[in-house]
Amino acid sequence: MKKFITFEGMDGAGKSTHLAWFAETLRQRGQDVVVTREPGGTALGEQLREILLHQTMAMDTEALLMFAARAEHIEQVIKPALLAGKVVISDRFSDASFAYQGAGRGMDWEKLKQLEAWLHGDMHPDLTVFFDVPVDVARLRLANNATLDRFEQEHGEFFERVRAGYHRRVQENPQRYAVIDAAQPLDKVTAQLGAILEAI
DSSP states (O other): OOOEEEEEOOTTSOHHHHHHHHHHHHHHTTOOEEEEESSOSSHHHHHHHHHHHHSOOOHHHHHHHHHHHHHHHIIIIIHHHHHTTOEEEEEOOHHHHIIIIIIITOOOHHHHHHHHHHHHTTOOOSEEEEEEOOHHHHHHHHTTOSSOOTTTTSOHHHHHHHHHHHHHHHHHSGGGEEEEETTSOHHHHHHHHHHHHHHO
16 A cells, blocks of 8 residues: 555646545545645644745745745654554645746756755655646636635746646656546546556
8 A cells, every 4th residue: 555645736737626535535445544735734834835825935945945844744744644554645745846946936956856855865755646737727727716826826837837847757757656637527537546546
């Protein structure tokens, strides 16, 4: 059984909705599941989330705050749960930093790899489910939101880069990822997730 699972995808991909179903299905099958998110997951992480989502800042500051929240998240939530034999499902993890701060903002990819290696070394997700969706579809879904955070307010070109960043991560370590076409109807996405559940 894979114990550390992450859900990734740009804003509007629908991953958070499917994550809830995935976690509940695992619970029904007898697994002790911890659901968490990034940035966030801890008291300090949630405070940093508010800052990150709503305050303008320099690119390096943004990346460092993301990794600071992640450091707390790993020590306070992820490691203890895994050591206790639980399944951890996180709505985003380090892949998001490469996609958003790396590809989206233009931060040096190697700098991010250094931060990743320093912060969690060999502790990587056992499985990452990547919800891939064309930017125009994602933007259309976000149009229904009454309030958008500063990432969701970014222009289409930014999200094209973010999507490309996710694809680069998949290419670098393909065995870790399950890529889902998130533009499909809900039932087809759920069916793909069901197949992933059976496989793990």
